[in-house]
Amino acid sequence: MTGTDEMTGTGVPALSAENLVVEFPAGRGRKVHAVSGVSLEVHPGQTLGVLGESGCGKSTVGRSLMQLPPPDSGTVRLGGVRLTGLAREELRRARARIQIIMQDPVSALNPRRRVEDLVWEGPSIWGSAADAGDKDARIDRALRDVGLEPAAVRDRRPHELSGGQCQRVCIARALMLDPEVLICDEAVSSLDVSVQAQILNLLETMKRQRGLSMVFIAHDVSVVKSISDRVMVMYLGKTCEVLPSDEMQHRAVHPYTRLLLASLPEAQLGTAATRADAYEAPAAELPSPLNPPSGCRFRTRCPLATERCAVEEPALRRLGPGHRVACHHVEARRDHP
Ligand SMILES: Nc1ncnc2c1ncn2[C@@H]1O[C@H](COP(=O)(O)OP(=O)(O)OP(=O)(O)O)[C@@H](O)[C@H]1O
Ligand code: SF4
Ligand SMILES: [Mg+2]
Numbered sequence: 001m002t003g004t005d006e007m008t009g010t011g012v013p014a015l016s017a018e019n020l021v022v023e024f025p026a027g028r029g030r031k032v033h034a035v036s037g038v039s040l041e042v043h044p045g046q047t048l049g050v051l052g053e054s055g056c057g058k059s060t061v062g063r064s065l066m067q068l069p070p071p072d073s074g075t076v077r078l079g080g081v082r083l084t085g086l087a088r089e090e091l092r093r094a095r096a097r098i099q100i101i102m103q104d105p106v107s108a109l110n111p112r113r114r115v116e117d118l119v120w121e122g123p124s125i126w127g128s129a130a131d132a133g134d135k136d137a138r139i140d141r142a143l144r145d146v147g148l149e150p151a152a153v154r155d156r157r158p159h160e161l162s163g164g165q166c167q168r169v170c171i172a173r174a175l176m177l178d179p180e181v182l183i184c185d186e187a188v189s190s191l192d193v194s195v196q197a198q199i200l201n202l203l204e205t206m207k208r209q210r211g212l213s214m215v216f217i218a219h220d221v222s223v224v225k226s227i228s229d230r231v232m233v234m235y236l237g238k239t240c241e242v243l244p245s246d247e248m249q250h251r252a253v254h255p256y257t258r259l260l261l262a263s264l265p266e267a268q269l270g271t272a273a274t275r276a277d278a279y280e281a282p283a284a285e286l287p288s289p290l291n292p293p294s295g296c297r298f299r300t301r302c303p304l305a306t307e308r309c310a311v312e313e314p315a316l317r318r319l320g321p322g323h324r325v326a327c328h329h330v331e332a333r334r335d336h337p
Contacts, residue, residue: 012080013041014213015065015098015181020074022060032289034060035071036237039316040215042181047207047214049228049245051221051260055289057237058217062185065215066100067091079180096126099174103186105166109158115169116154119143122177142172146202164195168202175206182207183215188223200227221260230322233257236289236297239316243323251323253330255302296327304329 022035035057042048050058064071067083076083102108116139140150146168188196218224228245241254287293287300296314299305316324319332
């Protein structure tokens, strides 16, 4: 997936990656094929959702975008600047422009530090001496922006806060450096449903106010759909389908995307007709990233698989505006406008 996506039409992507490959050694000469040639683009002010079941490589993609660690091969560009291959000091400075929020907010925060120190950590590392002048006012503003009352939380330590409050502190910390891109890796998955909704609203507000671009990684279809402009569906280290999130239920054609949609309750899916033609999951053993299936990696679970799928890997091809799919045997749906 290269070049500007026709759905947005303009300019340099805020973040792009081409052909990312990440493999982990697994002993006795074997390796985990965690991410195998993933490309993506995030347009300014937009959110790309990354969806897929546990172990498909979502977090590895997120970390390699941050160069933590860099991918084994492939290119990452932040606003047109190539991050892969940057010298250590240049990379350290560039990292301030791309921040990540992780799944477990409590363990993401140093338990010994107070909220005000946690929030100020970024400027204390990356900021200039001038930053220190309005330190207190900036910490208070950052805390208020994420819905926390400074007087009540500044002196507290993470274990004295709720999970939702800790995630708000993580967001305040990440935004303190005014990043261009925010990567959220299962940022709401560990929170209660009502707190999830509050944090999702907060992220939406921050994105709108600051023109942030986001990569929102999660395994929950409805959460990803609700916050993303476009969704990239991954399976076993590969991209299956990329499409606008509001067209997912009507236009998704990849058998794996259809399988994910079939897991949604009917009310979230939209129409009964859509549900009726969603795929049912065939019972099959999950393949291993140590030894992924030949050809199409989804073939061992796919109801449409043919012999061709075992020998030929499907390329990610364009089906329509903003819509790409990696499958030999599906075409764009004609039954919906
Ligand atoms: N540091 C590592 N060393 C070895 N294998 C790893 C390492 N990190 C990830 N993996 C493996 O790489 C694959 C992708 O892992 P990753 O954490 O990216 O998946 P994920 O989609 O984020 O899963 P989850 O939804 O459970 O968070 C998995 O098979 C995982 O076991
Ligand atoms: S390429 Fe073949 S196995 Fe893969 S999703 Fe398409 S039909 Fe299924
Ligand atoms: Mg993960």
